[in-house]
Amino acid sequence: MSDSVVLSLAEADSLAREVLEAWGLAPDHAAAVAATMVAGERDGCTSHGLYRLLVATASVEKGVVNPAAVPEVSEPAPALVRVDGKGGFAQLPFSKGLPLLVEKAKAKGIAAMALNNSVHFAALWPEVEALAAEGLVALAFTPNHAWVAPAGGTKPVFGTNPLAFAWPRPGREPFVFDFATTVIARGDIELHRRAGKPVPEDWGYDAQGNPTTDAKSVLDGAMRTFGGHKGSALAAMIELIAxxxxxDMTSAQSIAVDAGRGGSPLGGELIIAIDPAGFLGDRVDEYLAHGETMFAAIEGQGARLPGTRRLAARRESLAKGLAIPAAFHAEILDLLQKGKDHVPNPPQGSRAGSNGAGDGSGGH
Amino acid sequence: MSDSVVLSLAEADSLAREVLEAWGLAPDHAAAVAATMVAGERDGCTSHGLYRLLVATASVEKGVVNPAAVPEVSEPAPALVRVDGKGGFAQLPFSKGLPLLVEKAKAKGIAAMALNNSVHFAALWPEVEALAAEGLVALAFTPNHAWVAPAGGTKPVFGTNPLAFAWPRPGREPFVFDFATTVIARGDIELHRRAGKPVPEDWGYDAQGNPTTDAKSVLDGAMRTFGGHKGSALAAMIELIAxxxxxDMTSAQSIAVDAGRGGSPLGGELIIAIDPAGFLGDRVDEYLAHGETMFAAIEGQGARLPGTRRLAARRESLAKGLAIPAAFHAEILDLLQKGKDHVPNPPQGSRAGSNGAGDGSGGH
Known part of the structure; x- marks a missing residue:
């Protein structure tokens, strides 16, 4: 461990905020984004952890994100919340809209929130987990960039289109999953490319629509949905509802707006929250216990619940802090210094000036 | 075609209703159930078509369904509808609750309906399609009987747990899919068993948890979820939310209540309806057109949209009527006569007497 730097969660949070602020993020954005990255690092999701400081600051540098956007919360209907992110990162819009979503779900039984016109780089599980912490059941969906072919085709139409779900569990962490509707995460293909390793033939197609084992060719061509036509149907649903x-934009619209800059996807996200007390009244505990019976039937046969590895990493991190490779820690400090030396670009191409409903027509 | 009998949709509907009424279904139940079966037959889903007359009447004979249940509609929260099916078939409860679900979705932006304490034998697509016909986006979920192992396990926990989705399309049939979260439909395994054909090894396990290619062993053991741990996560979500x-009951509870009678699953269903006008206001047409662009990008590369085959069968049926194999038509007439000669059992084991919330504790 001599080439690791151990940071407490508070230290990691403070460092991440400092880097983000140095790169021009408004303090409230920096706090919201840092919290998400530290949660990822804490849970052993290093690809969604502090590594994303590089991604987020690159998005600032490329001008694809508005670092000081002021999200606008509105109520388009009694059970709906909309937050216009004004071209900023999605974390602050989520936290600005969360209290109203929780209030509406508890008042109406079910409610939904749209995050519009926001830049997405993070996993969805921290968001559904935040809703489960309020005792709610939550689903979240987001398109991203058109990188994925529909089943039966070879040309990109969908994003990797993740779906996340959280279910509150009495006295313990919620049941949470969050998965892309692709065979494999895009980051894994990127790792194969960097390592010069071939990828399995069922991961994707090259730009000519041929099967390939070359990672870069898949990145330039099209990834495949998981589970054949069923995963493809889910990906289509997520494109449509989010x-x-x-x-807001489809993944095809988002990548067209990006216009080759390689920025994080700009667009929307849909979150649905359901209050168990809505249908169950005073029998919530009784029926949550039936959920526990199901979890026991899964774990009792040696199968693992989704999220188990993440929660184990969380316990480890809470007990021992975050062990960051020393070289990566140095890279973060370097990024901090570069940020301090850096004059941010104006957020060209972000839709920072749009009002009200996200303007999906941008770039089309 | 000399060994086919061609029925118009109206004739098929009338025949189905007559059979169901002969077996003791109340006229409103018979009408709702017949409409669903004829829709399945019309769309070429013969396994969910008139064939289900045999299944439904068997459920009546076994006493697992209350043939004259009077569904009770209630409003547990401003955006929630509950229909207690009182142990009857799910079709009538759905149609009784539909107007209120539509009204709530349009008033609140999003709404959900629970069908409780109902016997399910049909596909979910007719229901989400009915919501799309009202201009709404719809999702539906239902557990059934515990026949399916979680990823990483070999013992049944989940039902085949279908998920259905509908999206309205301007001037034409909605985009609809409806799939089980298993590798293959249970009916396909049953067909292999009847034909004495082996099944692929990835379809399921025998009762000892070993891989098998014997269809009956899979039916007595456990089916597998589609898409590995992702399909398994979806199946778990559907168990929990529906x-x-x-x-209402989990699939494990439902099969325990069935107690080996082989009846159709008794339990719940969750339907979520979202009004596009909720988020879009007067821009619904503009954004539905973006959905059409996505569909064109799928079909333009030769990939097929879910539901395409079903809609083609529908057009054929509307033009030419339903061609029923003569032997099967004779079987239906025989079933009709048997029904007329039949004295229905009292609905033992159905939860016909329960009130309010479905009583998931039955049998546990």
Whole structure:
């Protein structure tokens, strides 16, 4: 461990905020983004951890994100919340809209929130987990960039289109999953490319639509959905309900707006929250216990619940702090210094000036 | 075609209703159930078509369904509808609750309906399609009987747990899919068993938890979820949100209540309806057109949209009527006569007497 630097969660949070602020993020954005990255690092999701400081600051540098956007919360209908992110990162819009979503879900039984016009680089599980912490059941969906072919085709239409779900568990962490509707995460293909390793033939197609084992060719061509036509149907659903349904872009529109800059996807996210007390009244505990019976039936046969590895990493991190490779820690400090030396670009191409409904027509 | 009998949709509907009424179904139940079966037959889903007359009447004969249940509609929260099916078939409860679900979705932006304490034998697509016909986006979920192992395990926990989705399309049939979260439909395994054909090794396990290619062993053992741990996570979500969340049974509870009678699953269903006008206001047409662009990008590369085959069969049926194999038509007439000669059992084991929330504790 001599080439690791151990940071407490508070130290990691403070460092991440400092880097983000140095790169021009408004303090409230920096706090919201840092919290998400530290949660990822804490849970052993290093690809969604502090590594994302590089991604987020690159998005600032490329001008694809508005670092000081002021999210606008509105109520388009009695059970709906909309947060217009004004071209900033999605974390602050989520936290700005969360209290109203929770209030509406508890008042109406079910409610939904759209995050519009926001830049997405993070996993969805911290968001559904935040809703489960309020005792709610939550689903979240987001398109991203058109990198994924539909089943039966070879040309990109969908994003990796993750779906996340959280279910509150009495006296312990919620049941949470969060998965892309692709065979494999895009980051894994990127890792194969960097390592010069071939990828399995079922991961994707090259730009000509041929099967390939070359990682770069898949990145330049099209990834495949998981589970054949069923995963493809899910990916289509997520495009529709977290794109057009909420007045935001499809993955094809988002990548067209990006115009080759390689920025994080700009667009929408749909979150649905359901209050167990809505249908169950005073029988919530009784029925949550039936969920526990199901979990026991899964774990009792040696199968693992989704999220188990993440929660184990969390316990380890809470007990021992975060062990950051020394070289990566040095890279973060270097990034901090560069940020301090850096004059941010104006957020060109972000839709910072749009009002009200996300303007899905941008770039089309 | 000399060994086919061609029925118009109206004739098929009338025949189905007559059979169901002969077996003791109340006229409103018979009408709702017949409409669903004829829709399945019309769309070429013969396994969910008139064939289900045999299944439904067997459920009546076994006493697992209350043939004259009077569904009770209630409003547990401003955006929630509950229909207690009182142990009857799910079709009538759905149609009784539909107007209120539509009204709530349009008033609140999003709404959900639980069908409780109902016997399920049909596909979910007719229901989400009915919501899309009202201009709404719809999702539906239901557990059934514990026949399916979680990823990493070999013992049944989940049902085949279908998920259905519908998206309205301007001037044409909605985009609809409906799939089980298993590798293959249970009916396909049954067909292999009847034909004495081996099944692929990835379809399931025998009762000892070993891989097998014997269809009957899979039926007596456990089916597998599609898409590995992702399909398994989805199946778990569907158990939770269409079981405990709505005060109804899990698939394990449902099969325990069935107690080996081989009846159709008794339990719950969750339907979520979202009004596009909720987030989009007067821009619905503009954003639905973005959905059409996505569909064109899928079909333009030769990939097929889910539901395409079903809609083609529908057009054929509307033009030419339903061609029923003569032997099967004779079987239906025989079933009709048997029904007329039949004295229905009292609905033992159905939860016909329960009130309010479905009582998931039955049998446990």
């Amino acid at each position: 794109g057009p349904l909420i007045g | 079981g405990p969340l709505i005060g």
